[in-house]
Amino acid sequence: MNKYIDIDFAKLDIERQKRRGFSEAVFCECKTVEQLVKIYSEFHKQGQNVLGTRVSKEQAEAVQKEFENVYYNSEARTLALIKNPVEKIGEVAICTGGTGDISVAEEAAETAMFYGSNVSKYYDIGVAGIHRLFDKIDDIRRANVIIAVAGMEGALGGIITGLVDAPVIAVPTSVGYGTSLKGVSALLTMLNSCAEGMTVVNIDNGFNAGYSAAQINKKIASNKY
Numbered sequence: 001m002n003k004y005i006d007i008d009f010a011k012l013d014i015e016r017q018k019r020r021g022f023s024e025a026v027f028c029e030c031k032t033v034e035q036l037v038k039i040y041s042e043f044h045k046q047g048q049n050v051l052g053t054r055v056s057k058e059q060a061e062a063v064q065k066e067f068e069n070v071y072y073n074s075e076a077r078t079l080a081l082i083k084n085p086v087e088k089i090g091e092v093a094i095c096t097g098g099t100g101d102i103s104v105a106e107e108a109a110e111t112a113m114f115y116g117s118n119v120s121k122y123y124d125i126g127v128a129g130i131h132r133l134f135d136k137i138d139d140i141r142r143a144n145v146i147i148a149v150a151g152m153e154g155a156l157g158g159i160i161t162g163l164v165d166a167p168v169i170a171v172p173t174s175v176g177y178g179t180s181l182k183g184v185s186a187l188l189t190m191l192n193s194c195a196e197g198m199t200v201v202n203i204d205n206g207f208n209a210g211y212s213a214a215q216i217n218k219k220i221a222s223n224k225y
Helices: 016-020 033-045 057-066 099-114 131-140 156-161 178-191 206-221
Strands: 025-027 050-053 070-073 078-081 089-096 117-122 145-150 168-172 198-200
Touching: 033 050, 033 057, 033 078, 050 099, 057 070, 057 078, 078 099, 089 099, 089 131, 089 156, 089 206, 099 117, 099 145, 099 168, 099 206, 117 131, 117 206, 131 156, 145 156, 145 206, 156 168, 156 178, 156 198, 168 178, 168 206, 178 198
Parallel strands: 025 050, 089 117, 089 145, 145 168, 168 198
Antiparallel strands: 050 078, 070 078
């Protein structure tokens, strides 16, 4: 049977690294400061890495007071406890349509790096000035996996997918005016793209994009396909 630690309000999956190859992640938005400190304390005792997402500044400061080797990215709202440094391999390219999409892209970047990928960033290269994308496309093509983050109409993912031979993960964001419907418009554009090979995650879900990209990159970089 797989083991977990029961701390009443949470059951911590301490064998996830063994089972899936990647350590635990914690969604922190709905947790109290006290709960989060206790969660990190248990993983610290186990000598395991853990990544928190949607972490507030208050939560981050409380955890950082307790432990060393805890890194907070305020833009990504991620909090990484590193007990065992992970070697970074391969490359994941992360692109955004605009500056407003960067917070979601940073969540993807921090996640991919936490799980062992090198990351290159290409921000504000959206379709309103598509020559900016073309200036960077040769660099982007060198990556094993590409993440395209865009709000408004969400066209960036389909355009990049039509220009590269690598897997593309598209992330719709909630950036946009009224009829963007808080990201639904971008989501539907990405889901209905005719560019083959593009996968779409949920609105503002940089974490899942970064996680999936790291899984794919690990397989490619390790020559396991």
